[in-house]
Amino acid sequence: MQIKVPASSANLGPGFDSIGVAISLYLTIDVLEETDHWVVDHDLGDLPRDEKNMIVASALKIKPDLAPRHLRVESDIPLAHGLGSSSSAIVGGIELADKLGGMHLAPHEKIELASQLEGHPDNVAPTILGSLVVVCKVNGHFTAVKAPVPPFAMIAYIPAYNLKTSDARAVLPKELSFKDAVQASAVANTAVAALFAQDYEKAGELMEADLFHERYRSKLVPELEIIRNVGHSHGAVATYLSGAGPTVMSLVDPQHISDFIDAVREAGLKDEIRRLEVAPRGAYWL
Numbered sequence: 001m002q003i004k005v006p007a008s009s010a011n012l013g014p015g016f017d018s019i020g021v022a023i024s025l026y027l028t029i030d031v032l033e034e035t036d037h038w039v040v041d042h043d044l045g046d047l048p049r050d051e052k053n054m055i056v057a058s059a060l061k062i063k064p065d066l067a068p069r070h071l072r073v074e075s076d077i078p079l080a081h082g083l084g085s086s087s088s089a090i091v092g093g094i095e096l097a098d099k100l101g102g103m104h105l106a107p108h109e110k111i112e113l114a115s116q117l118e119g120h121p122d123n124v125a126p127t128i129l130g131s132l133v134v135v136c137k138v139n140g141h142f143t144a145v146k147a148p149v150p151p152f153a154m155i156a157y158i159p160a161y162n163l164k165t166s167d168a169r170a171v172l173p174k175e176l177s178f179k180d181a182v183q184a185s186a187v188a189n190t191a192v193a194a195l196f197a198q199d200y201e202k203a204g205e206l207m208e209a210d211l212f213h214e215r216y217r218s219k220l221v222p223e224l225e226i227i228r229n230v231g232h233s234h235g236a237v238a239t240y241l242s243g244a245g246p247t248v249m250s251l252v253d254p255q256h257i258s259d260f261i262d263a264v265r266e267a268g269l270k271d272e273i274r275r276l277e278v279a280p281r282g283a284y285w286l
């Protein structure tokens, strides 16, 4: 048995903590034989290989009596790079608990549990549902709505340095004034309306007009402004900080991908560039 869990890219500009999109990088968990203690084989550096591994720890938080297994984990999601690796690990754990523990969780229950473990729902909701998702918590419950899939390539510029989510959240202000909060939400609301109307010219402009987080984080990720400027003249409809960064994501018209990537290189940016797509399907079993 195998679980495939997509990565995710959160925020899309002004959708801070409330919009995310599943993308075509995967965490793959092979569920092998029952054992007397949890064993996690992987090639992901220092991550734990026992029940402290985030996948297993997440499963045990929601199903403490789950029988131990041997797991083999592979992942092409870079850690601490704003591509939702922790959310994918948590969702993988929830899938384990759900299937092996016979829980029969509905998607909204998985979102609720995963959001509690992750702290915010914008990565876990698309990782569970697939595609582009807008999500919020009201009266203790999460409501998630899937948006149309934008018809663009997702081009990820992945800087070599790590940026922990906790460090990228530490630079955010503790409070926004009422006036600033109203303006920031107005931008976000109109961006969401444009995404649902599939008016990507307006959506792109508004995705680049975030007032919640990017202006505070851009000093941590100087590549954001450089790539955004390149995108304006080389076929990107929008460029934003993916999750907490440092990955910078651009939505690019498929016919302009090579031109866009060449221009990013000409701007002197030498780190990894991945051509990704929206993953239409959330976590699933094979």
Ligand SMILES: Nc1ncnc2c1ncn2[C@@H]1O[C@H](COP(=O)(O)OP(=O)(O)OP(=O)(O)O)[C@@H](O)[C@H]1O
Pocket: 008, 010, 027, 044, 047, 053, 054, 055, 073, 075, 078, 079, 080, 081, 082, 083, 084, 085, 086, 087, 089, 123, 163, 164, 165, 166, 242, 243, 244, 245
């Ligand atoms: N496959 C995995 N197995 C176990 N733990 C993992 C796995 N993937 C990620 N993690 C844990 O998640 C941590 C990274 O979480 P962090 O929130 O800093 O970054 P991210 O989820 O990659 O980025 P973002 O939330 O900005 O999209 C890793 O240091 C590790 O502890």
Ligand SMILES: N[C@@H](CCO)C(=O)O
Pocket: 010, 011, 016, 017, 018, 120, 122, 123, 165, 168, 169, 213, 243, 244
């Ligand atoms: N919305 C979150 C995503 C990272 O987990 C942030 O930007 O901090």
